[in-house]
Amino acid sequence: MANCRICNYKLKKIINLGKISLVGNFQKKRTNQKKYKISLNYCTSCKHVQISERLNPDLLFKNYLWETGISKTNISLLKKLLSKLKSLGINKKSKILEIASNDGSFIKILKKKFNSFVVGVDPARNLAKIANKKKIFTINKYFDSKLSLSIKRKFFKFDFIFARNVIAHIKNPNSIFKGVEQLLKENGVFIIEVPHLLNILSENQYDNIFHEHSGFHSLKSIDDLCKLNNLKIFDVDMIDSQGGSIRCYIVKSTFNKQISKKVKYLSNVEKRSKIFSSVKLNSFKYKIIKHSKNLYHLIQKLKKKKMKISIYGASGKGQALMQFSKLNKNMIDFVFDKSKLKQGRFTPGTNIKIIDPRYISNKNIDYLLILSWNIKKEIMKQEKEFLKNGGKFIIPFPKPRIIN
Ligand SMILES: [Zn+2]
Numbered sequence: 001m002a003n004c005r006i007c008n009y010k011l012k013k014i015i016n017l018g019k020i021s022l023v024g025n026f027q028k029k030r031t032n033q034k035k036y037k038i039s040l041n042y043c044t045s046c047k048h049v050q051i052s053e054r055l056n057p058d059l060l061f062k063n064y065l066w067e068t069g070i071s072k073t074n075i076s077l078l079k080k081l082l083s084k085l086k087s088l089g090i091n092k093k094s095k096i097l098e099i100a101s102n103d104g105s106f107i108k109i110l111k112k113k114f115n116s117f118v119v120g121v122d123p124a125r126n127l128a129k130i131a132n133k134k135k136i137f138t139i140n141k142y143f144d145s146k147l148s149l150s151i152k153r154k155f156f157k158f159d160f161i162f163a164r165n166v167i168a169h170i171k172n173p174n175s176i177f178k179g180v181e182q183l184l185k186e187n188g189v190f191i192i193e194v195p196h197l198l199n200i201l202s203e204n205q206y207d208n209i210f211h212e213h214s215g216f217h218s219l220k221s222i223d224d225l226c227k228l229n230n231l232k233i234f235d236v237d238m239i240d241s242q243g244g245s246i247r248c249y250i251v252k253s254t255f256n257k258q259i260s261k262k263v264k265y266l267s268n269v270e271k272r273s274k275i276f277s278s279v280k281l282n283s284f285k286y287k288i289i290k291h292s293k294n295l296y297h298l299i300q301k302l303k304k305k306k307m308k309i310s311i312y313g314a315s316g317k318g319q320a321l322m323q324f325s326k327l328n329k330n331m332i333d334f335v336f337d338k339s340k341l342k343q344g345r346f347t348p349g350t351n352i353k354i355i356d357p358r359y360i361s362n363k364n365i366d367y368l369l370i371l372s373w374n375i376k377k378e379i380m381k382q383e384k385e386f387l388k389n390g391g392k393f394i395i396p397f398p399k400p401r402i403i404n
Contacts, residue, residue: 002052005215006224009045011052015285021349023210023319026342030351040209046224047276049197050215054171060212061123077241090114094159099143100166104131148179157185164193168213177229190250199244201275203398206288207321219266222248235260243374292325295400303331310334310365312379313372314342314354323349360386369394
């Protein structure tokens with residue numbers, strides 16, 4: 001088994017989740033896709049929770065069908081972030097780098113709002129192409145400490161570096177942190193967002209476990225990465241993104257910056273919640289097994305009553321949950337998703353067709369299982385006609401429940 005991706009110490013297994021197809025691999029035809037082993041573990045030294053299967057990142061990220069631009073919930077989060085950035089002094093002189101800049105949506109907004117100089121880095125060819133077309137200069141590569149040196153030769157140092165929802169994806173996060181340290185100005189700020197381990201454990205969000213997510217972070221694990229790379233956290237926000245995330249604000253360890261009280265507060269919350277206790281981590285296994293069985297039995301029971309069941313949301317987590325809970329095409333008719341990139345394709349490992357949500361009313365569906373549950377409010381509001389016409393929603397977490 002691999003060693004810890006942060007401190008390189010030995011791992012201990014929490015649960016072996018069997019084999020699943022890669023959750024981002026949406027094909028245009030029904031195919032018998034390869035399945036890969038996946039297991040959840042924690043480090044016996046630093047307690048960082050992580051999967052131990054380290055696949056070739058090209059398999060996962062070269063052709064990535066997830067555009068930042070789509071969800072409305074993200075846009076409201078963005079407004080709050082913009083006002084925070086203003087208070088951190090972002091302006092037209094700021095040089096900004098975004099790691100995993102996706103289709104360039106975020107830095108395009110910064111460029112427009114603050115007139116700043118922006119550069120993106122993203123390994124997905126399809127997305128880098130879209131970004132460059134929008135005149136957002138995007139380097140089509142993986143960001144690591146080596147690439148950071150070549151970026152430094154070309155652009156020198158940056159005032160702000162962003163890594164939103166990417167640290168958890170990387171096999172070797174130390175390489176990103178080292179690269180950032182090399183590229184950050186003396187008073188520069190590094191801002192990262194990661195789904196919070198606390199929510200994953202307390203709300204049983206095991207659908208976050210798939211091959212794209214190498215690690216499940218806490219303030220502590222980010223702090224460990226900072227310490228190993230001459231950086232420090234000076235502020236943190238808890239944000240309602242991806243089912244509960246933390247946004248950490250980081251500077252060089254040599255920069256004299258006052259540490260916000262929120263950092264100490266959250267660190268205490270994490271300790272009190274025992275998310276680094278072996279007993280708590282080991283017990284996650286039984287919660288996962290129980291939940292996936294409950295979800296399967298609920299769908300199976302409705303199916304026996306001849307109900308027509310479809311899924312809303314072809315997100316990665318949805319694809320993971322479908323596979324862990326053994327939902328299959330005999331139980332589920334369609335998967336609806338707004339992403340034009342996914343429509344017309346088939347779900348990986350389960351081979352169910354993905355279609356545009358505007359056809360929901362034509363398909364006589366009795367139940368819609370919302371697998372993009374992190375934006376469930378947005379979806380339920382958008383599909384209120386479905387509810388009015390007698391349709392029911394199934395929300396999978398924390399426990400599977402029906403809403404009518
Ligand atoms: Zn470790």
